[in-house]
Amino acid sequence: MSGIVLSILLMLIGIAEWRRFSPSGPFRLALLYIFLYGINVAMILLNTWDVPTPSLGELISWLTDPVARPAFDWLRVGAS
Amino acid sequence: MRPSNFPPVVRDRLMTPGQAQALLFLFILGTAILIIPTIITSHAQQDAWLSVLLAALVACPAPLMTLSLCRKHRGQTVVGACLSVMGPYAGTVLGAGFVFYGFYLSIHVTKNVGMFMTMMLQPETPFWPFHLLILTVAVYAYRLGPEVLGRFGQLLLIIVLVVFTFTFLFLIGKLHPEFLFPVLDGGWRRLVAGAYPVVGFPFLETLVVCGWILPQIQEPPGFRRKMMATYFLGAVAVSLVILFTLMVFGAEWTAHLSFPLYSLAQEAGIADVIERIEPLTLIAWIACVQIKLILCFAFVLDGICTLVRVPNTHLLSIPLAVAILLFAEKEIPSEVHLIENVNLYWTPYSALFGLLAPLLLLAVTWIRGLGKGKSGAQEEE
Numbered sequence: 001m002s003g004i005v006l007s008i009l010l011m012l013i014g015i016a017e018w019r020r021f022s023p024s025g026p027f028r029l030a031l032l033y034i035f036l037y038g039i040n041v042a043m044i045l046l047n048t049w050d051v052p053t054p055s056l057g058e059l060i061s062w063l064t065d066p067v068a069r070p071a072f073d074w075l076r077v078g079a080s
Numbered sequence: 081m082r083p084s085n086f087p088p089v090v091r092d093r094l095m096t097p098g099q100a101q102a103l104l105f106l107f108i109l110g111t112a113i114l115i116i117p118t119i120i121t122s123h124a125q126q127d128a129w130l131s132v133l134l135a136a137l138v139a140c141p142a143p144l145m146t147l148s149l150c151r152k153h154r155g156q157t158v159v160g161a162c163l164s165v166m167g168p169y170a171g172t173v174l175g176a177g178f179v180f181y182g183f184y185l186s187i188h189v190t191k192n193v194g195m196f197m198t199m200m201l202q203p204e205t206p207f208w209p210f211h212l213l214i215l216t217v218a219v220y221a222y223r224l225g226p227e228v229l230g231r232f233g234q235l236l237l238i239i240v241l242v243v244f245t246f247t248f249l250f251l252i253g254k255l256h257p258e259f260l261f262p263v264l265d266g267g268w269r270r271l272v273a274g275a276y277p278v279v280g281f282p283f284l285e286t287l288v289v290c291g292w293i294l295p296q297i298q299e300p301p302g303f304r305r306k307m308m309a310t311y312f313l314g315a316v317a318v319s320l321v322i323l324f325t326l327m328v329f330g331a332e333w334t335a336h337l338s339f340p341l342y343s344l345a346q347e348a349g350i351a352d353v354i355e356r357i358e359p360l361t362l363i364a365w366i367a368c369v370q371i372k373l374i375l376c377f378a379f380v381l382d383g384i385c386t387l388v389r390v391p392n393t394h395l396l397s398i399p400l401a402v403a404i405l406l407f408a409e410k411e412i413p414s415e416v417h418l419i420e421n422v423n424l425y426w427t428p429y430s431a432l433f434g435l436l437a438p439l440l441l442l443a444v445t446w447i448r449g450l451g452k453g454k455s456g457a458q459e460e461e
């Protein structure tokens with residue numbers, strides 16, 4: 001709970017910063033800003049409702065497992 | 081168009097090459113000196129210190145190729161080089177891969193700090209206060225720019241060198257060189273098994289520093305050679321930490337310690353004069369980790385800046401830090417998970433961006449150069 005409160009507080013700081021600097025940069029920057037905050041808010045809401053959040057580690061495991069596991073097993077068997 | 085009051089990126093205030101070398105050295109020590117000894121000793125036993133040197137040798141093309149690539153493309157970052165070589169579409173996809181790599185590495189580094197603090201020092205405290213502390217420093221350091229980061233690195237390097245030198249000196253009376261024998265008892269395959277996780281963590285990770293540093297310095301002649309020398313110095317330092325751990329605890333015990341460097345520092349001291357110097361070692365370790373996190377953070381933000389073609393990304397630093405904070409809470413639920421991740425997946429994943437991608441980019445650059453050379457010759461004829 002405290003983590004969520006802290007995250008919301010940090011986001012408020014971020015929004016205040018946007019208003020303070022009000023950059024005249026490209027629209028892409030604003031989009032990216034909203035996208036990043038969108039991810040943060042989604043993560044917070046998923047945590048609040050106890051919905052499992054996407055795991056980046058699982059994505060990497062799935063991507064590299066076909067190469068990693070045989071190589072590691074081969075090395076381990078030879079080493080033991 | 082209304083003038084912006086957004087803080088400008090001051091590109092003329094760059095870091096010196098010496099500061100860049102200090103950053104690379106601290107980056108290599110980073111989280112590795114605390115976690116690697118256990119992982120590597122469980123595979124290579126008393127030859128773990130040799131495995132580190134082998135791993136450094138295997139992974140050395142990564143910083144070399146990344147630096148060469150960035151240099152060939154007018155001192156851009158590696159993400160900028162992706163766009164130059166592969167064009168706007170394929171380049172963006174590959175560049176996004178690099179950015180994601182840096183992001184995931186930032187999560188790992190942040191989580192390592194939280195995990196260490198909650199396991200060894202403050203078991204009742206949750207992860208996030210520690211994560212928040214180091215991420216706040218990372219945001220602040222990124223906003224201050226490369227010059228300040230370089231000076232910060234230089235200052236921390238002195239602290240780290242002094243603390244480690246004293247730790248090693250205070251351990252001299254407790255060393256058992258016989259723990260290192262027999263050398264290569266398990267054959268070459270065991271040595272390679274030990275080297276396998278270390279290739280990815282931390283040596284292939286150096287692509288983050290080498291792929292980001294060139295636009296931040298005024299490159300002197302021989303800079304690549306100096307960076308490679310620093311890379312190998314970092315490898316020797318990691319090897320030295322493992323060598324001392326093995327000589328104090330022996331291979332069997334080292335393989336079962338959670339954080340061998342911390343236990344090593346607990347052993348260091350001169351009887352009744354200086355005892356229990358582990359808080360000093362802890363400060364030095366936090367310094368290394370902080371530098372690693374700042375560099376990953378800067379790599380990600382500058383990568384996004386290049387991909388999205390925005391003037392600067394100071395504004396994105398807080399939401400990115402919040403994202404790292406949130407993901408670090410959920411990713412890597414335990415130390416067992418972390419060790420499995422490093423053992424199995426990290427080296428192939430790092431090789432994808434540390435070896436394969438730079439090799440591909442260099443090959444395309446070379447082929448394009450050949451094509452340009454031929455068309456130039458035809459025009460002359």
